[in-house]
Amino acid sequence: MRTKDENKTKAIKHAVIELSQSEGLTNLTTAKVAKLAGVSPATIYLKYKDKTDMLSRIYEEVKTELHAGVQESILDAGDDVEAQLRAVLNYSVQQWHKYPKESEFINALWTNQELLDASAIESGNQKEGPLVDLFARIDANPAFINVPRVILEAFASLPGTVRQLASNNDQALIDQTIDLILKALKV
Incomplete structure (x- = not known):
């Protein structure tokens, strides 16, 4: 059963x-x-109680699944914060490529938060975890400019968006996007 x-x-x-x-x-x-x-x-x-509950619970589940390897990608990058950020951005692109519908679902709900309940929004704004820790290391690193977390999150989503908009899976284009992000975030 x-x-x-x-x-x-x-x-x-x-x-x-x-x-x-x-x-x-x-x-x-x-x-x-x-x-x-x-x-x-x-x-x-x-x-589920209603449509909002259904979307919220599925959002939380899919987001957790998409982020399952973030910690490992950070650890594999070593101690350098820039290398860690590059690894996370590349991991994000890999997930967009591997799970395009799920990635679009997460992106659509995150940009339409009125469809999510408070618990799902809180989950999206998680206060702990590998990405939050990385964002804190970026914030504390004098080589990077101090920007609000929402800007870091927007930058983190950009390579996946470029991957989606590109007509092919052009790693050189993704690398160029990541280089531009790093350049924009560095002092």
């Missing part, structure tokens, strides 16, 4: 991500999700 519930949960998650791409977040309804997932609307309401 447990596997059946997990399969339904996965189907709902997949349907939400697919519909967010094809219909947009505003036009996404629980009825459409249920139909695409092959579950009854009641099943969705057994798992």
Whole structure:
């Protein structure tokens, strides 16, 4: 029975991500999700309170999955903060390439936070973790200019956006984007 519930949960998650791409977040309804997932609307309401709860919980899950290797990429880069930031930016691009729909889903919700509940927004603004630690090291490093975290986050999303907009997976273009970001952030 447990596997059946997990399969339904996965189907709902997949349907939400697919519909967010094809219909947009505003036009996404629980009825459409249920139909695409092959579950009854009641099943969705057994798992989630409403559309906001559904989007919020799936947002948190997908964000966690996309960031699963961030710590390892930072550690692999050694002690140099610039190398760590470069590694995180490259990791971000790899995740966009590997999981484009999930990455777009996260980006769409982060730029439409009114669709998320307070818990999901807090999760997005996590107060701890490898990225927050890296941002603190950047802030404390005199080689970098002092910028608000939101600017660092925007810069961190830029290589993925460039990767998405480029007609091919041009690593030279990604490297150029990362070089420009580092140049903009350094004193």
